[in-house]
Amino acid sequence: MIHLKNVSYSFGRNWALKNISFDLEKGDFLFITGPSGAGKTTLLKLLHADLFPKGGEIKVAGYDLKKLPTRKHYLLKREVSIVLQDFKILTKLTVFENVALPLVVQKKPTLQIQKRVRAVLRSIGLYNKASVRCDELSGGEQQRVAIARAMVVNPKILLADEPTGNLDKTLSLHLLSVFNQFNLHGTTIVMATHNEELVSRQDRAKILYLQEGNIEAKNF
């Protein structure tokens, strides 16, 4: 599902990632941990073809990202959803409208959209906020809207950058259980986090520990 071999990335002279290699299978759950500036976000952006490696091999969801032309990136992005720290939701729209957006863009039938959006909102605990405008939500609720919008297309892979950053302990654990449900239905999850408690609670997760752009440790 994900294959990286000797992947490196630099911002100018600053090597954010150096010779990163690992493989993930369908249905894996990976935590990327490590201190601030270790390269976690950069790695997620490479997996979503938002950045391009300076060296190495990178294959995601069956696509060789070094060979995939920009005009075909939409094919990858249909299969791989990303939620970054600045979760860009449209604050003037309602929760329902935000989450429905990717399906509207894909021109799915209205009834199918309504069914799928309601199911995702229910699973993430936002069902009763469906008609609320997003600028009336808390930061944690807005973050969950972004995650619901990423999941509504039923992606093969979900990439999430510090998704519990704005959530209290109870909501963080709830979100982890939501991710687990998606994962048990086959979505491969790659989650960057500083939250050591979440990492330690997840027995079956793979863990990649980054430091200064290197893999310092991994358990797989």
Ligand SMILES: Nc1ncnc2c1ncn2[C@@H]1O[C@H](COP(=O)(O)OP(=O)(O)OP(=O)(O)O)[C@@H](O)[C@H]1O
């Ligand atoms: N747009 C950018 N321009 C220049 N350097 C950058 C840029 N984005 C990141 N970097 C640098 O790349 C390195 C890795 O950054 P990255 O954001 O991937 O780390 P991170 O592990 O996600 O950090 P955090 O936990 O704080 O989010 C850091 O040294 C950072 O300063």
